[in-house]
Amino acid sequence: MNIRLQTAVAVALMGLSAVAVTHRAEACGLNLIRGANGQWQIVPPATMSVSAARQMFLAAAPASRTQAMPNPLRALEPIAGLYEVTLIAEGTPGVANGSVVDHGYSVWHADGSEIMNSGRPAGDTNFCLGTWAQTGKRTYKLNHFTLSWFQSVGATPDPGVPPLPGLYSVNNIFAGPGNISETITLAKDHQSFTGSFTITQYDRSGNVVPGFPITGNAYGTRLTINSPPFSY
Numbered sequence: 001m002n003i004r005l006q007t008a009v010a011v012a013l014m015g016l017s018a019v020a021v022t023h024r025a026e027a028c029g030l031n032l033i034r035g036a037n038g039q040w041q042i043v044p045p046a047t048m049s050v051s052a053a054r055q056m057f058l059a060a061a062p063a064s065r066t067q068a069m070p071n072p073l074r075a076l077e078p079i080a081g082l083y084e085v086t087l088i089a090e091g092t093p094g095v096a097n098g099s100v101v102d103h104g105y106s107v108w109h110a111d112g113s114e115i116m117n118s119g120r121p122a123g124d125t126n127f128c129l130g131t132w133a134q135t136g137k138r139t140y141k142l143n144h145f146t147l148s149w150f151q152s153v154g155a156t157p158d159p160g161v162p163p164l165p166g167l168y169s170v171n172n173i174f175a176g177p178g179n180i181s182e183t184i185t186l187a188k189d190h191q192s193f194t195g196s197f198t199i200t201q202y203d204r205s206g207n208v209v210p211g212f213p214i215t216g217n218a219y220g221t222r223l224t225i226n227s228p229p230f231s232y
Contacts, residue, residue: 028102028118028128028146028180066225073110078190079132079140080110083220087197090216101199101216105223108132114142125149130180138186140193146178148201176203182218193220
């Protein structure tokens with residue numbers, strides 16, 4: 001699908017020059033780039049410490065405390081709730097140990113479903129969905145599904161439209177499905193979890209993209225009605 005954008009909007013929202021062309025796919029922790037041979041390859045995430053990543057979520061202002069009544073669904077399913085989540089690479093060739101693969105928000109619902117707001121750009125699909133099951137004492141398995149896209153942006157307008165100054169052509173192209181598998185353990189106080197993750201990206205033919213799977217450690221901190229507001 002082609003969308004023609006005015007120069008001011010394109011520059012302000014996408015940071016593009018008049019002749020910029022990008023071939024990148026990012027969705028829910030995936031960071032891909034399309035090479036000259038047409039194949040997708042992983043772009044190693046920038047190395048970032050956990051403390052540095054958490055700076056994106058520094059409290060903007062103190063929040064007043066709310067007296068909350070017990071949630072009966074939380075008693076039935078202790079994992080249920082909203083978490084600040086960080087995925088850190090470990091044991092993946094070509095990806096430095098300690099690299100932050102993703103940092104965002106995840107909601108685990110009491111009905112066994114899950115949704116994640118990834119720290120990736122919204123234009124490349126930053127929301128993805130999952131389903132979970134309890135497999136042991138405070139231990140859970142998550143099966144999470146992603147759809148990866150990339151944007152090809154150029155200064156050429158739609159076919160058949162005479163070139164006009166200040167117009168861009170933006171093509172959104174589906175790169176392929178992906179999967180994030182997590183095995184995590186909820187802390188005894190139910191306020192955080194730790195575990196492992198594996199990210200696998202496929203092309204549209206079902207082949208695993210070079211550079212995948214990515215493995216590492218998953219960390220989650222529960223957010224509550226009294227958690228402070230955060231800013232990037």
